[in-house]
Amino acid sequence: MPSGRRTNESTLRTRPSARSKSRRGDHLLFAIATMVVGFLLVAAVRNAPQVLAVAGVGDRREDLIQVVHELEACRDELEMSLAVRRLEISALEAHHVTWREVVEEHSQQIRDLSMLTAMLAVHGPGLRITIADNPRPQGFPSDLEGALVHDYDLRALINALWSGGAEAIAVNDERLTQLSAVRCVGPTVLVNNTRLASPFRIEAVGHTTSLAQALQDDDDSRSLINEHVERFGLLLKMEEIQNLRLPGGAGSTAPSALRRDEAP
DSSP, X not given: OHXXXXXXXXXXXXXXXXXXXXXXXXXXXXXXXXXXXHHHHHHHHHHHHHHHHHHTHHHHXXXXXXXXXHHHHHHHHHHHXXXXXXXXXXXXXXXXXXXXXXXXXXXXXXXXXXHHTTXXXXXXXXXXXXXXXXXXXXXXXXXXXXXXXXXXXHHHHHHHHHHTTOSEEEETTEEOOTTOOEEEETTEEEETXXXXXXXXXXXXXXXXXXXXXXXXXXXXXXXXXXXXXXXXXXXXXXXXXXXXXXOSOOSOOSGGGSOGXXXX
């Protein structure tokens, strides 16, 4: 019995020693495994850039950076092109305004010249003066010439109307200019290149009050209206017309239009 107990006790004493060795072995293996894992992690971290480069991540980043730079350059180029186009548009607009002003100026000059040369038909308020020879000149035997309407009578009225601001004047629908010739040719009056006979219808477009006042302010026209007409029995009638229409187109605008064989 005693010997058997010793054997058991001996066995019991050896078992803890085996477990202790087993635990120490486990700790050693764990430490070695930890070291290996740590070494692998360090190696992985150190080699990460190379791995990323191998995987193409670095190349894609460089490509994206390059694309961004190209887009920025394209944007700058477009902004520059836009600025140039704006300058071109501004220049064209200024050029267009300049040409428009030139066209308007020339158009106004053409209208003014058309009025001066009596080529433009006009209408508006004005005066109509009808003057005619004495229908019974035998009652004035002392001065038969005074019973007729002469070129100087027409010129007196026409000049007064021009000075009163007439925009356009016509005699029997023959448009006048500042250079129109009004001269006697035998029993008729030559206006431009047209022979006219009594009665004479002088029409002037303009401010009616100013035109009527000008006829009284001018010595020759006033004398004709207030004295000569009554003295020699000439027929004279003045009318205010609200919408007087004068045709465009004068004959010759030069005083030399009177031909030599028609000179009085």
